[in-house]
Amino acid sequence: MKTPRDIDALLPDNTVDAGCAASFDVLHSFVEQELSGSDPADSQPGVAAHISSCRACREDYRGLRDAAALFGDAEPLPS
Amino acid sequence: MPIEYRDVADPARFGAAAMDTTSQLWLDGLRGSGRDNDECVAALHALLLRVARHEVSRRAGSLQLHGPELEDIAQQASDDALMAIRSKIAGFRGDSRFTTWAYKFVMFEVSTKMGRHFWRHRHASMDADSWERLPDRGAAAPDQRTEHREIFEALRRAIDQDLTPLQQRVFVAVALNEVPMDAVARELGSNRNSVYKVLFDARRKLRASLRSAGYERPTQSSGSAA
Numbered sequence: 695m696k697t698p699r700d701i702d703a704l705l706p707d708n709t710v711d712a713g714c715a716a717s718f719d720v721l722h723s724f725v726e727q728e729l730s731g732s733d734p735a736d737s738q739p740g741v742a743a744h745i746s747s748c749r750a751c752r753e754d755y756r757g758l759r760d761a762a763a764l765f766g767d768a769e770p771l772p773s
Numbered sequence: 774m775p776i777e778y779r780d781v782a783d784p785a786r787f788g789a790a791a792m793d794t795t796s797q798l799w800l801d802g803l804r805g806s807g808r809d810n811d812e813c814v815a816a817l818h819a820l821l822l823r824v825a826r827h828e829v830s831r832r833a834g835s836l837q838l839h840g841p842e843l844e845d846i847a848q849q850a851s852d853d854a855l856m857a858i859r860s861k862i863a864g865f866r867g868d869s870r871f872t873t874w875a876y877k878f879v880m881f882e883v884s885t886k887m888g889r890h891f892w893r894h895r896h897a898s899m900d901a902d903s904w905e906r907l908p909d910r911g912a913a914a915p916d917q918r919t920e921h922r923e924i925f926e927a928l929r930r931a932i933d934q935d936l937t938p939l940q941q942r943v944f945v946a947v948a949l950n951e952v953p954m955d956a957v958a959r960e961l962g963s964n965r966n967s968v969y970k971v972l973f974d975a976r977r978k979l980r981a982s983l984r985s986a987g988y989e990r991p992t993q994s995s996g997s998a999a
Contacts (some may be wrong), residue, residue, distance in 0.1 A: 701924060701983070704948050705976045714966040722869040748969055750954035754880040757828045758786050762873040764827065768820050769795050770802045770813045
């Protein structure tokens, strides 16, 4: 019997998952790859899988992607 | 294929890249001394605060936080992110712009501090028998309801019988009640990574239990995170 998608969402089945700490270590390069137009899931599948399964890290990823796009080119000029 | 929780994001795989000019300016300023260093640190702090304010505003709706509390979180997050960046700057290898690497610490601090604020405004439970309501989540077409109810009953039994008390607590809080992982970590005196590991193991057990009961997943999860 097939399970409904509600259970699919509750129990995501990622066979490769980098986990929170390892994903955080490379999240900046993951985001920059995406902003440059390439698919970071190709080179960092464990991070992509983790972000799809971990709501907390997904929020960090979305926030970092926004911040890098909006404020990424700031220079160290005196404030 | 056995499901494993493994680190595939080995930072060593991503070696140092050619540094862009702006990133090099940041590094030179932060590693320098005297007035140049002071000015660079001040500029970075101002930038981190701007990013933190943007981020707390982006997340504010989910936690029902308002003006002064948001500003307080942004200030604390930018202060602590600056400390983290200065202490970890030797670890920046140039595999992104310096600012993207630095903003990562703002995200971490905002998440942590919003997790602390969660319990002040919300009364979501970590222990209630939320799986008693599970069959209601499976509201489907009338001809599927009985079938779905059976599956959710099987899931409910698996939560009750196959998970450890800690796994039950984390699964109910994070997966069913949507309590932020950082709030759960704070409640348990743990950290996000450890809580996620508990959640990961709980999900694996529950999937195995459902498979044993004759249920299989309809599709494989995609890696899309956007």
